[in-house]
Amino acid sequence: MAAVTGDTLNIYSHRHYGIDERVNALFTERTGIEVRMVNADADQLIERLRSEGANSPADVLVTVDAGRMERARKLGLLGKFDTEDLDMPDPPDGIGDPDGYWHPYMIRxxxxxxxxxxxxxxxxxxxxxxxxxxxxxxxxxxxxxxxxxxxxxxxxxxxxxxxxxxxxxxxxxxxxxxxxxxxxxxxxxxxxxxxxxxxxxxxxxxxxxxxxxxxxxxxxxxxxxxxxxxxxxxxxHANVSAIALLKHATHTGPAHEYLKFLLSPEIQRMLAEGTYEHPVNFDSSLTEVHREWGEFxxxxxxxxxxxxxxxxxxxxxxxxxxx
Ligand SMILES: [Fe+2]
CATH class of the missing domain: 3.40.190.10 (Periplasmic binding protein-like II)
Incomplete structure (x- = not known):
């Protein structure tokens, strides 16, 4: 699953934060994987994925709503990350997808x-x-x-x-x-x-x-x-920023690298400082603001x-x- 230079990752994302660009640039710097991101409303991205079908260039979908991920799953658009050998933390109990089709990475x-x-x-x-x-x-x-x-x-x-x-x-x-x-x-x-x-x-x-x-x-x-x-x-009540592997993804190796990267304490912290969403693991990556608010x-x-x-x-x- 190690990435080789020249690899690419195509992201369809509902998120629209400057911090995501910086996270992606750092990902490229560390792995050599080039990131291409398409930003649009989740419903539009889902429509686009449906019409592109097997020809879709997208490898992963990012939303800020678990409900949209469920919709994408029901439409048969999602594949499944193979997380068994991936060294990454589990989300808090009860806020992920029990079937493993999508993974929360920030809490809202x-x-x-x-x-x-x-x-x-x-x-x-x-x-x-x-x-x-x-x-x-x-x-x-x-x-x-x-x-x-x-x-x-x-x-x-x-x-x-x-x-x-x-x-x-x-x-x-x-x-x-x-x-x-x-x-x-x-x-x-x-x-x-x-x-x-x-x-x-x-x-x-x-x-x-x-x-x-x-x-x-x-x-x-x-x-x-x-x-x-x-x-x-x-x-x-909390919702999540979440990521899913798409069924027709062609760059599955880079997609797995990216998931692991997003859930690493360093990037969790970087994202938390960029958007003030809560990291999925409260212990490792809380900002000062989050610490003042306390756990909940x-x-x-x-x-x-x-x-x-x-x-x-x-x-x-x-x-x-x-x-
Ligand atoms: Fe927002």
Whole structure:
């Protein structure tokens, strides 16, 4: 499986971070394997893989959503890495694919952020609390068309059933300080600016803002506290950056080298510093920001059901008029 000079690896990736280019350049430097990356939305990449079929140049698929990987697997697009002889760490229990078709390599926690001074520590601990009328006019979240919110909603359906999850979505929508607009970062900035007291965001956006070159982003990030929800029950909803070998991959040796490389402590650390996603192995590669947040329990109860409940999640959002 050792790579030879002149080898290539073709990546179809949903990720769009500068750090990925640096990681790939380092991979080339270390192994001599040239990397070609095509970036697009995961749904577009899946469509492209379907139409290219056996002629696809792609060797691996990278997404930021386990549900998209499940979809690719169901469509028969994925092959399987042979990880037996690969010296790499296992992901935390319950967040990988039990069948081994795709491998998580970074963790993306969806958290609750609260305004310092306006929300007391302990006042909100669970996603379920966001439905409490005490947050009327004080809550912000982005649009329901966003895949991060859809996965969170799917986890609520998995935990409570569609009916109860729909009622939750209705109550959360009633609590919003304004109709959904912008991305996660915009919610954090709006809370910092006093428009609302509580918002939902992926934790890595706060990490990026805390370490931003832009002083106004750093200042906004310091106005909020981060809460990893549901620590006393099922855990915090998290999604993953994940990689899969494609069924029609031709550069399988380089693909295996790349998987091993991504999961090495050095690259886990580099990626964590680049995006503030959590490394899959908390012990070896946490940044200062991650250490300050502390370890947290991931919701592994619902993780395997996120793809199953995707359609119910979209229905719940529609019924709630969470736009
Ligand atoms: Fe993101």
């Amino acid at each position: 926690a969806r958290v609750i952020l609260t305004a310092k001074g306006r929300v007391e520590p302990g006042e909100i601990n669970r996603y379920e609390d966001l439905a409490d009328p005490r947050w009327r006019g004080r809550l912000l979240a982005r649009s329901s068309s966003n895949s991060y919110n859809q996965a969170l909603m799917a986890s609520m359906v998995a935990a409570h059933g569609e009916r109860e999850a729909t009622e939750w979505a209705q109550a959360v929508t009633r609590n919003m300080a304004r109709p959904p607009q912008g991305g996660d970062r915009d919610q954090i900035k709006a809370v910092a600016a006093g428009l609302a007291d509580v918002c939902i965001s992926n934790s890595y956006y706060l990490g990026m803002m805390l370490e931003s070159p832009d002083p106004s982003e750093r200042a906004a990030a310091r106005q909020v506290d981060v809460i990893f929800p549901n620590q006393d029950d099922r855990g915090t 329990k991931i919701d592994t109860d619902t993780f395997g059901d996120l793809a199953t409940h995707h359609d119910a999640a979209v229905r719940a959002f529609d019924a709630a008029r969470w736009r």
